Amino acid sequence: MRLPRAKQNDEAARQPNKSLPIEACLAKTRVSENKKSVSGRNVLDHCSIVGEVARELLSRMPVFLRSALFPDGTELVAAIHDIGKVSPSFQEKIYRGTDGYIWNTLDGLSFSNPEHEKNWGGHAGVSMAAARARRIGKYIPEIIGQHHGYSPELNGLVAEDEVFGGNAWQKMREELLCILKDSLKKEFPAIENALQAKAIAGLTTVADWIGSGSFFDDPDEQWLPRIKHAVDSAGFVQPDVINGLGFSDIFAFHPREIQQVLIEQATKPGVYPE
Numbered sequence: 690m691r692l693p694r695a696k697q698n699d700e701a702a703r704q705p706n707k708s709l710p711i712e713a714c715l716a717k718t719r720v721s722e723n724k725k726s727v728s729g730r731n732v733l734d735h736c737s738i739v740g741e742v743a744r745e746l747l748s749r750m751p752v753f754l755r756s757a758l759f760p761d762g763t764e765l766v767a768a769i770h771d772i773g774k775v776s777p778s779f780q781e782k783i784y785r786g787t788d789g790y791i792w793n794t795l796d797g798l799s800f801s802n803p804e805h806e807k808n809w810g811g812h813a814g815v816s817m818a819a820a821r822a823r824r825i826g827k828y829i830p831e832i833i834g835q836h837h838g839y840s841p842e843l844n845g846l847v848a849e850d851e852v853f854g855g856n857a858w859q860k861m862r863e864e865l866l867c868i869l870k871d872s873l874k875k876e877f878p879a880i881e882n883a884l885q886a887k888a889i890a891g892l893t894t895v896a897d898w899i900g901s902g903s904f905f906d907d908p909d910e911q912w913l914p915r916i917k918h919a920v921d922s923a924g925f926v927q928p929d930v931i932n933g934l935g936f937s938d939i940f941a942f943h944p945r946e947i948q949q950v951l952i953e954q955a956t957k958p959g960v961y962p963e
Contacts, residue, residue: 707797708858711865714775715783719906725788730908732774733865738912739900740768740873743892745920746899749927758888762878766829767893768869770836772862773815777801777854797854805852810834810841815853817841819862822848826877828886836893899923 716736717729730738743764747755773779782803784790793799809815817834834841846852848859870876880886904919905912936944936952944952955961 708775708777708854708861709780709795709797711775711861711868713795714780714861716771716774717901717906718783718786719908727787728908730905730912732771733868734908734912735900735905736768736771736865736869737872738905738916739770739893739896740764740869741913741916742900742920743767743896744873745916746892746896746925749920749925758885759892760878760880760885762875763889763892764896765870765873765875765877766832766889767896768873769820769866770816770833770893770897771812772819772833772865773812773817775862775865776812776815776858778803778806778852779812779815782806797857809843809846809852810839811837813837814841814843814846815848815862818843818846818848818853819859819866822859823863823866825866826880828880828883828889829877832886832890832893835890836897838894895923 711733712731714732715728715730716732716734718726719729721727741764743766747759747764750759774783777798778801780795781793781798781801784795784798785792785803793801806812806814809818813834813836816836817830820830820833831840848862849856853859854861878889880889899919902919902923904915904922936948951961
């Protein structure tokens with residue numbers, strides 16, 4: 690059952706109007722060498738990684754596809770997908786996932802209850818609300834809200850509501866957004882239609898999947914040199930085309946009669962009747 694909005698805000702109002710520093714807002718946990726669950730990448734690093742992964746994926750696409758579906762600035766949309774993790778409920782949840790953490794002991798998280806996240810679709814819902822508040826463009830809030838494969842229901846909540854941390858946490862999310870714009874040196878794209886929006890949503894999800902992989906687990910390791918290798922390992926590589934090969938060279942057996950007829954008749958791309 691959904692907690693009434695008034696009660697959500699009444700409970701959250703008890704929380705001091707402060708937020709964690711950006712660098713302390715975690716996006717991930719990881720398992721250490723001694724098998725402990727410890728802090729992983731923070732939100733700033735993770736969002737930056739995903740933005741650069743998206744940029745790398747775009748650079749490997751055919752020009753005609755990129756120009757049709759992915760307007761300039763698309764990688765910035767991917768980068769901001771997790772700004773909603775800068776919220777008290779998510780931060781309390783992820784810190785509870787680290788060994789040795791005593792619940793609700795960090796400044797700004799005194800009364801945070803991660804169970805309430807189901808009332809707004811978790812951190813993806815906060816991302817969507819934060820983007821709506823900034824009015825950063827048509828389709829973009831919904832794209833980042835859908836990066837886990839579904840559309841969050843905000844149930845009337847807005848970015849500055851106390852359950853999302855009030856003004857203090859929304860200012861942090863806005864600061865993070867500005868940092869990502871500066872680091873990527875991009876403005877938000879003008880998305881022209883629903884088809885482009887769906888394509889960008891798909892790119893965001895794939896970039897997030899790659900950017901959440903083992904290449905980027907350790908927050909003490911430089912992540913930028915790992916971008917290309919991570920994208921390669923995910924299978925997004927250009928195939929090597931060897932010209933002049935015959936059927937038998939490719940398949941290691943001889944074509945059947947009907948296949949040989951097709952080979953002889955097919956002199957250009959097209960559909961050939963039997």
